[in-house]
Amino acid sequence: MSEYPIGNKITTKKLKSESVPYLKYHESFDISNLYTSSGLYVENVDHFENTLHFYCKSSDTTGVCPYCRYKSRQVHSRYQRCVNDLSILGKVVKLTLEVRKFFCKNSNCSKKTFAEQPGNEVFRYRRRTRRCETAVIRQGLSVSSGMASRLLSLSGIVLSRSTILRDLHRLRPSTYEDVEEIGIDDWAWRKGISYGTIVIDLRRKCPIDLLGKREESSFRSWMENHNEVSLVSRDRSTAYSSAIGSIDRPITEIADKFHLIKKMSDRFTKLIGEHYSDYRNAIRESQAVKEEIMYNELESWIKRFDLCQ
Ligand SMILES: [Zn+2]
Numbered sequence: 001m002s003e004y005p006i007g008n009k010i011t012t013k014k015l016k017s018e019s020v021p022y023l024k025y026h027e028s029f030d031i032s033n034l035y036t037s038s039g040l041y042v043e044n045v046d047h048f049e050n051t052l053h054f055y056c057k058s059s060d061t062t063g064v065c066p067y068c069r070y071k072s073r074q075v076h077s078r079y080q081r082c083v084n085d086l087s088i089l090g091k092v093v094k095l096t097l098e099v100r101k102f103f104c105k106n107s108n109c110s111k112k113t114f115a116e117q118p119g120n121e122v123f124r125y126r127r128r129t130r131r132c133e134t135a136v137i138r139q140g141l142s143v144s145s146g147m148a149s150r151l152l153s154l155s156g157i158v159l160s161r162s163t164i165l166r167d168l169h170r171l172r173p174s175t176y177e178d179v180e181e182i183g184i185d186d187w188a189w190r191k192g193i194s195y196g197t198i199v200i201d202l203r204r205k206c207p208i209d210l211l212g213k214r215e216e217s218s219f220r221s222w223m224e225n226h227n228e229v230s231l232v233s234r235d236r237s238t239a240y241s242s243a244i245g246s247i248d249r250p251i252t253e254i255a256d257k258f259h260l261i262k263k264m265s266d267r268f269t270k271l272i273g274e275h276y277s278d279y280r281n282a283i284r285e286s287q288a289v290k291e292e293i294m295y296n297e298l299e300s301w302i303k304r305f306d307l308c309q
Helices: 031-038 130-142 145-154 161-169 216-224 238-245 257-274 276-308
Strands: 040-048 051-058 075-088 091-103 113-115 181-190 194-201 206-211 231-234 252-255
Touching: 031 040, 040 091, 075 130, 130 145, 130 161, 145 161, 194 216, 206 216, 216 238, 231 238, 252 257, 257 276
Parallel strands: 051 091, 181 231, 231 252
Antiparallel strands: 040 051, 075 091, 091 113, 181 194, 194 206
């Protein structure tokens, strides 16, 4: 620790040994320990260009039959499987898994052998770990698929926009019960080509269902299966209106806010276009009146100033 110089000298003070902060390091830490919580044992790590390869296998000694839940230790064979994981320091992470096939000894089971699903992050037929899929879905729900693809590639997860869309389409809408107030609108499966209907729970403000079509029949059948719905906010589509009209119970229909404002805006623009000369004269007159008022006020202030002088 140095102090300000006195003359040409710089005086220093030694710190007491007990006040010197020092860091303690966990000497036995290894990056492969990160995968222990995933139920994986890392045998080797390799680094090639921008990719980290983790060679792993299940840390469990037994395999569980997915068909009958029977635990088996008798190994039939082994094979390799590759899945992508979350990146580390922006580098692509690939897990090369040694997967065991076990004999199922349960006589009631229809299968003789089964493949284990190593760890708790890897599932059947998936090319990515669960945490990687979660990150992709979270990003895909926040922004467009193209933007999500670009942002994810910056953090080392390289996926096309169509892959992200496929993941999103696999999601199921949230469960709902006793929904009384809904909003409906068109929803594009492919913009400009095919449309369906999206159903929104107005109270929770979240989508609850997607209908394959935007026709009267599909929405009517949905409404007939949801007798608790008593209020529908909709656009000016005649299909939705006639579907609601054909149902035997009373349902309150309201125009949604977007279309109300749009209709008012369109009408206002049309009205001004039809009477533009009157509108322009009215604006000019109001400006002239304002200017006259300001001039009169200014004049009265000047007169008062003159009197004070
Ligand atoms: Zn079995």
